[in-house]
Amino acid sequence: MFSSDNLQRAREIISRYPSSRSALLPLLHLAQDQDGWINDEAMTEIAGLLELTRADVYGTCSFYTMFKLEPVGTYVVSVCTNVTCLVTGGPAILHHLEKTYADDPDVFVEEVECLAACGGAPALQVNYEYHERLTPQSAEQIIDAYRSGQRTARRISGGPR
């Protein structure tokens, strides 16, 4: 359920658009930033706010890779392996992080497509914050810096803290 602050934000977002359904993606981001993933209650609540069916909300939500329909912990680590990152070491970073955090419920490592950071390849994002020119070791250090509080992460959907 949206907190009362977020409910107010949700209504403000809806008012920006000529048609309320346009607020669907922004409201899903808001829910994910609040809850850490998109759960059934959130989809039901959003359906109510936008006068859509729950199936409409789920159908749209499930199309987009940023929306996580299961809990993903505290950090989503998105590692690019598209071609520029492929030839500069992206796959090695992905394998290293997958192995390192295999049993860690806090860190969700995923392989993603080009992040538009190819000038600084290989690249990854932690909760949609960019990190570039990495090695497997420097990537691990960055994640650990978030976990030890040396760095402040964005919310799970990339919203500011």
Added chain:
Amino acid sequence: MTLQETRLLTKRMNDRPADSWTMEAALATGAYETLRTALRMKPADVQEEVKTSGLRGRGGAGFPTGTKWSFLPAGLYPRYLVVNADEGEPSTFKDRELMERDPHQLIEGVAISAYAIESNTAFIYVRGEMAHAHDVLERALADARAQGFLGQNILGSGYDLDIVLHRGAGAYICGEETALLESLEGRRGMPRIRPPFPAIAGLYAKPTVVNNVETMATVPHIVGMGGAEYAKLGVNRSTGTRIFSLSGHVNRPGNYEVELGATFRDLIDDLGGGVTNGGTVKFFIPGGASSQWLVNEHLDVPLDMDEVGKLGVMLGSGAVMVFDQDTDPLAVAWRLVKFFAHESCGKCTPCREGTGWEEKILYRILHGQGRPSDLDLLLDIGDNISPGLNAPFSQTTICPLGPSSVSPIVSLNKYFRDDIIARCTPSLVTMLTGNGLAGNGLDGGLHR
């Protein structure tokens, strides 16, 4: 002569690297002056300047911007301007930098363009993953409203404009303009059948113009210097400057703004500092993942949309990817096709099914399990998605995503056919052990 950058769009960020994104830096370097000028002109005259400039869209297709605007039916309101900031074409990273480092240039361009097409509401659809660009723009929009550059009665002109910032959520297809409109309406991002074109029935079935970030950011420069003056930059029908995203095996990858007409070699050697470790270019992709490839002998081809088009390739989104002598073209082709297979929205059968088959076949060749007939099988599948296998694409699909997946395959066949077929004769060892990965030079192996 060594190629130098010609800085129009990248001037402010270059001159004020520390704070080019702030209102203060923007105002100190002339931002919004051209908006003031434009608001004193008639909308039709602003449009005329853009037409005269010869500006062609920077999002991929290179369609003349002034002509696109003129398709809006007369007298029909409301009409919308939608800015395509979904930048997802592999190895393209110019729009992100334009948003993060010079948001006011973009906002000024959007305001002038919206005025020119008589729209009172514009949308900027930012790729979901670009959280920082979103935050920078959000702040910049608030600052522009506070200064009276947006909102009601802008600078006393009587013109009203609201710009709505919208975030995507991870889907390359939403960069395709009609899929973007679907997504902006709160639906799955699946392309629409045209006609009707967006100019007639776009967002909320209203007349709509969709333009790329770089296209919009160019508009203040055109109106500022005059369309005719702008048209003197560049060559032939490729007027002005473009920002090229240079990446891969080059010493200084990055965004470079150059006058059209320079060559790929100039770009790679003079600005990119040449190939890494003193190597040579084996092949390069001239305009984003959707384009067919070129090889070393093409390095002196000019950056001219039409000249490049004659070779069956495109300048597309302006992403130039360089691969050195040791790169395995098969690995690159497979990874690009895997991208298209992953990003296919599933609406059209040839693309939904075909891209998956292409990926699986390339994967098995890459892993030493290929069959000698595989390359021809790939071409046959490709021909069912893009009949004739030519560029510009013909297509059995609604949008060009499926046909784009064929580009790497056609390129493999054109330049590396014998190599690939030689690799399609699996040895007994690889067949028995299923291990064909060793020795492809890609540390860590390849993910499916």
